[in-house]
Structures are given as structure tokens and as C-alpha cells.
Amino acid sequence: MGSSSDWETMKEAALIIEEFGVNFDKQVISAHRMPQEMFKFANDAADSGVKVIIAGAGGAAHLPGMIAANTILPVIGVPVQSHALNGLDSLLSIVQMPAGVPVATTAIGVAGAKNAALLALQILGIQNKEISQKIKAYRKKLHDKALKSGEELV
Numbered sequence: 001m002g003s004s005s006d007w008e009t010m011k012e013a014a015l016i017i018e019e020f021g022v023n024f025d026k027q028v029i030s031a032h033r034m035p036q037e038m039f040k041f042a043n044d045a046a047d048s049g050v051k052v053i054i055a056g057a058g059g060a061a062h063l064p065g066m067i068a069a070n071t072i073l074p075v076i077g078v079p080v081q082s083h084a085l086n087g088l089d090s091l092l093s094i095v096q097m098p099a100g101v102p103v104a105t106t107a108i109g110v111a112g113a114k115n116a117a118l119l120a121l122q123i124l125g126i127q128n129k130e131i132s133q134k135i136k137a138y139r140k141k142l143h144d145k146a147l148k149s150g151e152e153l154v
């Protein structure tokens, strides 16, 4: 994430990945404030065993795109809700990548952080049966909860 102030949002992604028992690393790396570190992180990620990168940032959110520019690992961008423009700035900064260097962009804020985790897990689940089973179980829980909530309407 671009700042520790993003953690309130991005911890929702971390909680889901933890729940799935998958190893992950969390770091504050800003393309604006720490360009050298950002470049090194993105360049070294694949060789360090990273499989998918989730990059959350707010405002002029260049971080996901700049990471994507320096790795061929899949990058999922989470637009963190900014104060001035409610995250619309973050969303537009992340989603409008030029053709050739994609960033998979989620919704703004907490829903986006959660979906970034799930999308990363789905990518890992392609080659990992244990993870794909857990995703199926997670979806079943969602289904059952929605069904029950409908039945409880009066």
C-alpha cells in the first residue's frame, strides 16, 4: 500500500488471506515517496517467490500501475477512498492503464480490498486445489447466508 493510512482499508484483504491460510507479506511502498524501493520491490518480486501483487493506494494512485510496469506478475489495484474526492480519483488513476500493462482494478474501499484478496486467491487456486476448495466453501457460505436472509424477511 502507498501509506500506512491505507491499512484501515487494506487490512480487510489481509484478514481474508489469513483466513485462507495463505502466506503473504504487507508493506508500505509508495511510488511517489519511495520510488527506488518501489522499483526494487516490483523488479525482484517474481524471483522472491511472489505470485500475485495487491496494490492499494489513494488519490493520485500511481502505485499499482508503476508496479505493473516493472513486473509481469498479475497486479490487482485497490482504489483507497480518498477524503477530497471519495476515491473517484484513486479509481480513475488505477483503472485507466494503457493497453499492454494491465492492472486488475477493484471497487473503491473495503469491498475492493476484500475482492482483491479473493481475486488473488482465485488466481492462486488455478494451480492449488486446497485454495480452490476453500474458495468454493467461501462461496457456499455467501450463498447460504443470502438465502437465509431472504427467508427471514417478514
Ligand SMILES: Nc1c(C(=O)O)ncn1[C@@H]1O[C@H](COP(=O)(O)O)[C@@H](O)[C@H]1O
Binding pocket: 001, 002, 003, 004, 005, 006, 029, 030, 031, 032, 033, 056, 057, 058, 059, 060, 061, 062, 063, 064, 080
Ligand atoms: N497514491 C499514493 C502513492 C503512490 O501512488 O505512489 N503513494 C502514496 N499514495 C497515497 O496517498 C494517500 C495519502 O497518504 P498519507 O495519508 O500518508 O498522506 C494514501 O491513500 C496513499 O495510498
